[in-house]
Amino acid sequence: MEELVHRLTTLRNRLESGMDRREFLRTVGAGGYAVGVAHFLGVEDFLAADDGEVPIVTALVRDDPDDPSSLQERTRSVPAEWYATVEKAFELNELLARVAFTGYLGSAVVPGDYDSASASVSVGVSSEGKSVPEMIEEFAESVSIDTEGIIRLESMEEGPEFTEPRLIDGLPDELVPSGFACETPSSMATLAPALYHPDANGPLFVTAEHAFKGASNPDGEMLRLPTNGGETLELGTVVRSHPIEDVAVVEPGGEALPSSRIVGPSTARVRGQYTKYGLADLVARGEELEKVGALTGHTTGRIQGIDAVTCFTDDFCRRGQIRWGGEMDLTDGDSGSVSYHPDPDGEDGDVLVAGFNNARTWWPGQSYVWGVSAYRLTERHGYHF
Structure with missing residues (x-):
C-alpha cells in the first residue's frame, strides 16, 4: 500500500498547472495512466489540443441511431488543471476503497467547475469508525476530503406513498x-x-x-x-x-x-x-x-x-x-x-x-x-x- 501511495504521489507532483501538453502526455504515459478514457485517443489528439487544455472522451455515441454497433467516441477539450485535479480525486477515491479503513462505508468524487479547477472526495464513515488515515490525508493535497458520519440501519424507511x-x-x-x-x-x-x-x-x-x-x-x-x-x-x-x-x-x-x-x-x-x-x-x-x-x-x-x-x-x-x-x-x-x-x-x-x-x-x-x-x-x- 505504501508503494501505491508513493507511485500516485509521484505522478501527482509532476502534473503541475501550466505544464506543456507534450510533457503532460509523456508524464501520464510514463506513469502508466490513461487520460480520461485515453486508450481511445492517439498522440495526435493530445497534440492538437489548445495550450492549457487536454482532450477527454465524454461519451460513446451511435453514429447510426439504429445501429448499436456504430459506437463512436465523442471528445471535448477541458482545462488541463481541472483534469489533473479530477484525476487526482479519482486516484484518491481508489486509494480509499483499497485501504478500506475501519468504519469506511463508501466514498464518491465530486468534480468542481472548470473555473475553480477543484475536486473533492466525499467519504462516508460509520459512527463507530475512525477518521480518515493520516497517510491518505497527506496524499490528498489539493483534493479536499469531506467526511460524513453515517448511522448503520438494519431496515429501510418508508418511501413515497404508493401510487x-x-x-x-x-x-x-x-x-x-x-x-x-x-x-x-x-x-x-x-x-x-x-x-x-x-x-x-x-x-x-x-x-x-x-x-x-x-x-x-x-x-x-x-x-x-x-x-x-x-x-x-x-x-x-x-x-x-x-x-x-x-x-x-x-x-x-x-x-x-x-x-x-x-x-x-x-x-x-x-x-x-x-x-x-x-x-x-x-x-x-x-x-x-x-x-x-x-x-x-x-x-x-x-x-x-x-x-x-x-x-x-x-x-x-x-x-x-x-x-x-x-x-x-x-x-x-x-x-x-x-x-x-x-x-x-x-x-x-x-x-x-x-x-x-x-x-x-x-x-x-x-x-x-x-x-x-x-x-x-x-x-x-x-x-x-
Whole structure:
C-alpha cells in the first residue's frame, strides 16, 4: 500500500498547472495512466489540443441511431488543471476503497467547475469508525476530503406513498420501450432501455437483479410485462445476472423485443452513454440527470457524486456508482430505470445514459439515488446502451 501511495504521489507532483501538453502526455504515459478514457485517443489528439487544455472522451455515441454497433467516441477539450485535479480525486477515491479503513462505508468524487479547477472526495464513515488515515490525508493535497458520519440501519424507511404503477397500453410494433413496470416471479421493477453485448444476437431486456427476491440465482427466471388491458406478456428469461452491479439481463423469448426508447412526458431515444469523464464534465457544467420510473415517473436532479464506492448495504462494496437526485426520486418498483441526460449534439429527443438506478438512501443525513454507472457495465461486462 505504501508503494501505491508513493507511485500516485509521484505522478501527482509532476502534473503541475501550466505544464506543456507534450510533457503532460509523456508524464501520464510514463506513469502508466490513461487520460480520461485515453486508450481511445492517439498522440495526435493530445497534440492538437489548445495550450492549457487536454482532450477527454465524454461519451460513446451511435453514429447510426439504429445501429448499436456504430459506437463512436465523442471528445471535448477541458482545462488541463481541472483534469489533473479530477484525476487526482479519482486516484484518491481508489486509494480509499483499497485501504478500506475501519468504519469506511463508501466514498464518491465530486468534480468542481472548470473555473475553480477543484475536486473533492466525499467519504462516508460509520459512527463507530475512525477518521480518515493520516497517510491518505497527506496524499490528498489539493483534493479536499469531506467526511460524513453515517448511522448503520438494519431496515429501510418508508418511501413515497404508493401510487399505481405505469403500465404499458400495448405493443403496436412489438418493440417494448422503457419506463414501464415489469414483473418478476416475486416482485415488480422498471424495465430499462435495450442493452447490448458483443456476444448477444440482438438487444437484451434488462432490469434490477434484486427484483428477483428469494432467488439465490435468478438465471432462468421469467420476466413479464403487464399491460393496462389486463394482459401479461412473457418477455423472456434471465440469462445473466450480476448481483454486485444489481443487473439482471433477459434474452427475448418471444416476438416482443427491447427498444432504445424511454417513454415519459415525451419520448426519448437512447443514442449512447456517458464515460466517467463525461459524467465529470456534466458535474463541472452543473447539468442534471433525468429518469422515468414505473412508480414515481419522470424526475430530475443534480449529480452528487461519481465513481462512487458503496459499502452500506452488503458484505461487499459496489464500485463505479453514480449518486444523483434525492431519496424521493426513487421508490420500490423504480429500480431498473436509467438516469440519462439529453445528447447535446444529437437530434431532438436523443439522450445518453448515465447509469442504472438501483436504490435510494434511507439513512439520516444523506439523500440521493444510487446505482451503477453505464461505463462500469461496459468496463466490467462489455454491455452498452
